[in-house]
Amino acid sequence: MQPFSSHTAVAAPLLRDDINTDQIAPVMHGRDLKEDYKVTLFYRARRRDDGSEDPDFILNKPQFRDAGILVTGNNFGAGSSRESAVWAMVANNIRVIVAKSFADIYRENCLQNGVLPIVLTAQEADDLTARVVAANGAAPFTVDLVSQRISGPGGAEMPFDIAAADRIRLLEGLDDIGLTLKHMNEIASWEQRIAAAQPWLQTAKDSR
Amino acid sequence: MPRTLFDKIWDLHLVGQRADGRDLLYIDRHVLHELHAHHGFAYLQKQQRKVHRPDLTFAVQDHTVATKPGRDDDTNPTGAAFIKAMREGTRRNGIRLFDVGDPEQGISHVVAPEVGIVLPGATHAVPDSHASTVGGLGALAFGCGTTEMTHVLATQVMALKRPKRMRARLDGRLGAHVSSKDVALRLIAELGVAGARGYAVEYGGSAILAMPIEQRMTLCNLNIEMGGRSGFVAPDDATFAWLAGRPYAPQGAMWDRALEHWRTLITDDDAAFDREVVLDCHALEPQITWGTDPSQVVGISGRVPEPATLDASRRPAAESAFAYMGLQPGTALLGLPVNRVFIGSCTNSRLPDLEVAAAVVRGRRVAAGVAAMVVPGSSTVKREAEAAGLDRVFRDAGFFWGESGCSMCAGGNGDRGAPGERIVSTTNRNFENRQGPKTRTHLASPATAAASAIAGRIADVRQVLAGAA
Ligand code: SF4
Numbered sequence: 001m002q003p004f005s006s007h008t009a010v011a012a013p014l015l016r017d018d019i020n021t022d023q024i025a026p027v028m029h030g031r032d033l034k035e036d037y038k039v040t041l042f043y044r045a046r047r048r049d050d051g052s053e054d055p056d057f058i059l060n061k062p063q064f065r066d067a068g069i070l071v072t073g074n075n076f077g078a079g080s081s082r083e084s085a086v087w088a089m090v091a092n093n094i095r096v097i098v099a100k101s102f103a104d105i106y107r108e109n110c111l112q113n114g115v116l117p118i119v120l121t122a123q124e125a126d127d128l129t130a131r132v133v134a135a136n137g138a139a140p141f142t143v144d145l146v147s148q149r150i151s152g153p154g155g156a157e158m159p160f161d162i163a164a165a166d167r168i169r170l171l172e173g174l175d176d177i178g179l180t181l182k183h184m185n186e187i188a189s190w191e192q193r194i195a196a197a198q199p200w201l202q203t204a205k206d207s208r
Numbered sequence: 209m210p211r212t213l214f215d216k217i218w219d220l221h222l223v224g225q226r227a228d229g230r231d232l233l234y235i236d237r238h239v240l241h242e243l244h245a246h247h248g249f250a251y252l253q254k255q256q257r258k259v260h261r262p263d264l265t266f267a268v269q270d271h272t273v274a275t276k277p278g279r280d281d282d283t284n285p286t287g288a289a290f291i292k293a294m295r296e297g298t299r300r301n302g303i304r305l306f307d308v309g310d311p312e313q314g315i316s317h318v319v320a321p322e323v324g325i326v327l328p329g330a331t332h333a334v335p336d337s338h339a340s341t342v343g344g345l346g347a348l349a350f351g352c353g354t355t356e357m358t359h360v361l362a363t364q365v366m367a368l369k370r371p372k373r374m375r376a377r378l379d380g381r382l383g384a385h386v387s388s389k390d391v392a393l394r395l396i397a398e399l400g401v402a403g404a405r406g407y408a409v410e411y412g413g414s415a416i417l418a419m420p421i422e423q424r425m426t427l428c429n430l431n432i433e434m435g436g437r438s439g440f441v442a443p444d445d446a447t448f449a450w451l452a453g454r455p456y457a458p459q460g461a462m463w464d465r466a467l468e469h470w471r472t473l474i475t476d477d478d479a480a481f482d483r484e485v486v487l488d489c490h491a492l493e494p495q496i497t498w499g500t501d502p503s504q505v506v507g508i509s510g511r512v513p514e515p516a517t518l519d520a521s522r523r524p525a526a527e528s529a530f531a532y533m534g535l536q537p538g539t540a541l542l543g544l545p546v547n548r549v550f551i552g553s554c555t556n557s558r559l560p561d562l563e564v565a566a567a568v569v570r571g572r573r574v575a576a577g578v579a580a581m582v583v584p585g586s587s588t589v590k591r592e593a594e595a596a597g598l599d600r601v602f603r604d605a606g607f608f609w610g611e612s613g614c615s616m617c618a619g620g621n622g623d624r625g626a627p628g629e630r631i632v633s634t635t636n637r638n639f640e641n642r643q644g645p646k647t648r649t650h651l652a653s654p655a656t657a658a659a660s661a662i663a664g665r666i667a668d669v670r671q672v673l674a675g676a677a
Contacts, residue, residue, distance in 0.1 A: 018401055018501060018525060022639040027620050033246055033289050044641055049627075074521075075402040078435065078501075079639065080618075081337040083244075083354035104405055104437050105337060105353060112355035165228035176355065179226055180363045186224040187260075187365060190234055198220075200458040200466040201236045201330055204264050206304075206323075207459045 002114040003173030007095045008142040009068025011132045011152065012058050019072060020079035021106065025088045041088035063137025069096040071125070071132045077106025086113045096143045098150070098160075100125045111166055112176055116145060118160050131155050145171055210476035212373050213442050214408045217348045217473075221331050223365055230367040236330040237347075238360050239316045240267040240303070242287070242294040243620065244335040248358040249297030260364045262302040266325055267294055268316040269308050271620040275583050275610030281308060284621045314586025314612040317341035317429065317554035321421075322588055324454025328443035328470045333360050337432045338554050338636065343440030344425030345447055346473055348408070350437055371437065372482035374407035375475075378415035380490030385669045387564070388423035389556060389634070389653035391415065392430035393495040395487055397505035400522075404436030407483065410475060411441045415489045421450040422558040429555045430636055433502040442474050494669060496541055497638045497651040499529030504638075508656065508668045512539045532640055533648050534628075541650075541666050547629035549580040549661035550643070551654050552610075553617035556634035557585030561654040562593050566601045568658035568669055574606035575664025581608040581623070583615040607661070616643050632660040 025040045041059075048054045058064055070089075076099040077085060086109040089097070097110065098118045110117040120128060131154035132141070141152030145167060150158040168174070195202040211219075223232040238261075240248070245267060252259065259265060272287025273279065282288045291308060298305040306313045312323055316334055320326050321342050328346035333339060335357035339349040350366060360366060378391055396403070409431055416424065424441045431439030441447075448467060451457050458466045494508040504526065506513070512530070514537045515523050530537060535544075551557070551565050562584065574580045582602050584590035590612055593599055599609045616623040617635040624644030625631050631649050634657050638649040650666065659669035 016524065016528075017521070020501075020639055022618075022637070022642055026641060027618055033293060044645070049646070075405070075435065078401055079337065079637065081335060081351045081353050083247075086353075101402065101405070103402070103435060105351060108356065109353040112353060163229075165230065169228055174228075176367060177359050177362050179228065180232060180359060180365060180367055183224050183226065183232055183365075184363070186232070187234070187363060190223045191364075194220075194234075198466070198469060200327065200462055202264075204237060204266075204325060204456050206455050207457075208455050 001112070001173045001175055004095060004114050004116055004170040005146055006142060006144040007068060007116070008140050009093070010064060010066055010137045011069035011071055011135070011141040012064040012067035012137070013129055013132045014058065014070055014072040015129065017073035018075045018078050021077060021082050021085040022079055024077065025082060025085040035084065037084060037087040037091035040084060041092050067137070068093050069098065069141055069143060070094055071098045071129050074100045075103055076101070077103040079103070081105045083109045083112070086110055086115055089115055098125065098128060111169060114170060114173060116143065116170055118143070118162065120160060124158065127155070128158060210479040212479045212481065213410060213473055213475045214348065214373050217329055217331065218370065226367055231370055232365040233331060233368050234365050235333045235360050236264060236327070237320070237325050237332045238265045238364070239320050239325065239332070239334045240265065240294070240357065241271055241316050241334070241336060242269050242290040243271040244354045244357055245297055246290065246293035247354045248361050249293070249301065251358050252361060257362050259301040259303065259361045264364065265303045265361065266306070266320065267298045267303050268306040268319050269294065269313060270315045271614045271618070273308055273611070273613040274621055275613055275615045275623055277611060279308070279611050287621055311587055311591070314584070314588065315554045315557065315614055318558060318585035318589065321345055321425065322454070322586055324451060324457030327451070327457065327466070328447060329473045333357070333366060338429050340431050340437065340439045341425050341429040341554055343428035343431070343438065344421055345451065346440055346443030346470070348438055348440060351432060371408045372406055374404060374409045374436070374483040374485065375481045376409055376411050377413035377484065377486045378411060378489050379413045379486065380415055380488050381418065382415060382489055382492065385655050385673070386492055386494055387653045387655065388419055388427040390492055390495040391487070391489050392427050393497065393502065393505045393651065394492060396430065396434045396503050398487065399434045399485065401433065401501050401503045402435040404431060404434040404439070407436055409436045409439040411439060416441055417444070420560060421446060422560045425558070426555055430502070433636055443470055494653060494656050496656060496666065498533065498535060498541060499526060500532050500638055500640050501525060502636065502638060502651060504529055506541060508542060510541060512537050512541070514538060542668060544630060544666045546578055546632050546660050546665050548625050548631040549578060549657050550616045550631060550633040550635065551581070551657050552583035552585065552615050553635040554585065555636045556654050557583065557589065559589050559592050561634070562589065562598050565654040565658035566598045568655055568672060569605045569607070569662065570601050572605055572662045574661045578661055578664050580606060580661040581610060581616065583610040584612045587612045618642060619644055632657045632666060
């Protein structure tokens with residue numbers, strides 16, 4: 001996984017609550033196993049009914065085309081568990097999402113892919129949103145995970161909280177599976193213990 | 209110290225703690241589907257790793273399979289690559305696949321309980337957010353992302369933060385033609401789409417005790433629509449009776465031993481929950497969504513809400529839903545013309561769901577101009593329904609009767625509505641464009657969906673059956 005220490009980019013405001021994974025990464029038709037996640041991101045929202053680009057959609061506006069930070073409302077990433085809704089962010093170099101809250105699985109999927117999910121209080125989020133709207137893409141914001149600060153036009157540096165373990169994982173780009181593989185001995189001894197205590201859990205055979 | 213059932217299951221499955229503080233939770237059963245499986249297999253192959261427990265891992269073709277009678281891999285051209293990649297990956301890794309054409313193929317959340325892969329007190333993972341459907345049998349299930357799925361393939365554990373505990377007590381007797389779908393929709397309306405976020409939810413109360421297992425599964429299926437990753441019902445005699453004799457469940461002496469343990473799977477008196485909610489169900493009428501998220505719900509006799517009556521935080525979403533759904537505040541739901549009806553999905557496609565719908569449809573005709581479709585949740589459900597003659601009831605009434613799969617739930621197999629169509633659907637998400645671009649989905653129970661197909665407009669099943677609609 002790509003480590004994350006600091007990210008400087010234009011920030012775009014997505015001023016809605018409950019933006020769901022069907023919106024972020026709609027199930028694509030005519031797809032194959034190698035989906036182009038750059039195109040997937042907000043596929044429908046980016047387009048008008050006739051398929052042409054919708055100039056009103058925020059990420060289609062010239063000043064936000066290269067946005068690398070999203071600032072949004074409550075419950076971002078609700079809906080399905082599809083990880084393409086995070087891969088689509090990575091493919092577009094969006095490495096930070098600031099929200100009032102995230103859906104659980106979406107937040108996990110961010111951490112798995114080197115995307116920093118920042119949760120701010122409603123007040124802080126509103127302040128940052130006001131600054132992002134005022135900046136209107138003219139100057140970038142910087143999100144620094146080492147110092148846990150957001151800086152940019154229109155105000156002072158803003159501290160943010162993140163669980164220490166999540167921070168380390170992003171900073172070091174730790175591979176989640178690699179972390180767990182260090183515990184294979186414990187896993188094996190759990191299996192042994194349960195095979196004796198509750199053997200039905202350790203076997204799943206067709207009895208026919 | 210008194211413990212909740214959630215804590216009992218969690219503690220038993222706790223393998224250890226990782227350096228980053230996450231609990232490693234053993235996963236007893238892992239079920240894959242073709243939309244995500246190929247990513248995991250490709251990763252393992254690249255890293256030259258094996259699936260740690262192929263014998264506890266299962267795979268089902270569901271999201272992209274066609275529903276057309278006589279289907280094969282290529283009937284839905286966009287599904288073929290996924291179907292074949294999963295077949296190849298499961299063969300290479302020695303995983304039991306419920307393939308296209310297998311007599312037990314179906315939607316993973318329907319198949320796994322049906323064949324006895326799911327057990328009370330067991331942990332369960334599926335790379336799909338509706339994993340906790342199987343909580344209806346007292347299993348603790350987690351929907352997961354693709355990387356998490358691969359993690360389980362490689363290690364058979366998930367690295368999780370322990371959620372908080374919520375108890376949802378559902379009291380009272382459900383009225384005639386009111387089901388757990390209606391209860392779940394009302395609960396989501398009350399708690400909101402993020403109301404259970406961060407919690408594992410234990411459902412209890414007299415309404416639950418009276419519910420057949422399939423209805424408990426419907427309830428647990430919709431848990432994610434209020435943001436909860438895991439939701440379950442403590443197992444009881446009804447659960448054990450339902451499970452007994454299923455092929456992958458323990459048999460003989462092992463069954464007796466398991467049963468003895470399963471009877472201890474209850475929350476202790478005085479165990480503490482972080483949050484408790486109570487819903488009185490006794491006067492509940494059938495429920496239906498009017499908007500574009502599953503919390504935008506009214507009783508069937510209700511009206512699209514006036515923004516002023518809504519909590520300020522819910523107003524912006526409501527405003528955009530009015531426009532998308534083509535509805536004005538104050539409009540009655542009853543009587544809205546319907547173009548399409550879908551009965552199916554992991555929410556409502558089990559045999560009792562189809563029986564309820566068939567009872568409404570029997571001897572009646574789908575209204576002119578309505579495209580109505582029933583897709584059984586599994587090939588087993590389909591066979592059983594056919595043995596009971598339900599397929600004839602539906603076909604005679606003018607329904608399409610399909611092969612099992614996810615179908616129009618998310619349209620991943622090409623079954624979709626046309627732009628602007630109003631659809632009454634027994635599925636779980638009414639998000640914009642979910643059932644096809646610009647489609648307008650109203651979520652409801654199988655009874656309400658069947659009644660609406662007959663009436664050609666959104667209907668109250670009680671009136672349709674009374675001959676009054
Ligand atoms: S029926 Fe729908 S919600 Fe259920 S697994 Fe299939 S696509 Fe997902």
